Amino acid sequence: MNDSVSQPERIVRDFVAWENGDSSKVDVVSESLDVYNPGLDGGEVHDRESYAAYLEEGRSAFPDIQIAIEEIVANGDTVMAEVRITGTHEGEFKRLPPTGRSVDIRGMGKFSIPDGTVEECHLYYDSREMANQLGMTFPEILRQLPKLAWRKLKSSG
Template identity: 85%
Template sequence: MSDTNSHTEQVVRDFVAWENGDSSKVDVVSESLDVYNPGLDGGEVHDRESYAAYLQAGRRAFPDIQIATEEIVADGDIVMAEVRITGTHEGEFKGLPPTGRSVDIKGMGKFVIIDGTVEECYLYYDSNEMASQLGLTFPEILGQLPKLAWRKLKTSG
């Protein structure tokens, strides 16, 4: 592995540490970061602050959330990483009350590194897998309906 590849791999590891809440790693995150992620509203954001807000909302919903790189390969300024996201749904998530269930989702990330910062991040995973693990697919959702109806009644009055 070349020094360039090991450096870009470390940039991605630091980026994931930042995603996990280590603010000391912010220097590897471009201010004009472009993120493409099926979990984002509209599927994308185009600046570091918007992505940080999304991550913070995720930590409120899943206080023990952890994003990990399991395999990582670099070729120049492009890094591919197998990622694993785990956490327990203990707070409101996109309008859904906590289920208390855990998620364990695998996916792939493609990272474009320019001048030592992550400029672009493309995350690929099955977003239906999260819904399924949270019990939000039919017929599991039937158990959530009373909570959802109660919440809707409370917020509409």
């Protein structure tokens, strides 16, 4: 990276690398991390381990998931980044069987870095877009009903 990259910007780039599975970057993630993300159950988590578990669940469902920073700007200890999330749905995701479809979603992240670690992260994206791309909207969901019914029958038997 060039010398014009600010320290907070570098920290966010390392945070995204951690989100992508680079465990060597964990030192930029506060243990008391607060994350607000429409994809989380309840929309938020309040510690690093809970967010790591969510990320692992995502990697299990989308083994090739990639979060990329498209644009980034820092002002003091606040960083804004436009992100792009891509991946192929190959495993169960939020109790939905794999569709084999790819997703390509854009969003924004606002990161607070008051002490050299990411303390707070607000992610903004249209979660309906993911449902649309996975074919989980009406009438596309009708094609998924046989798989969902079969899965339910197998799990109750």
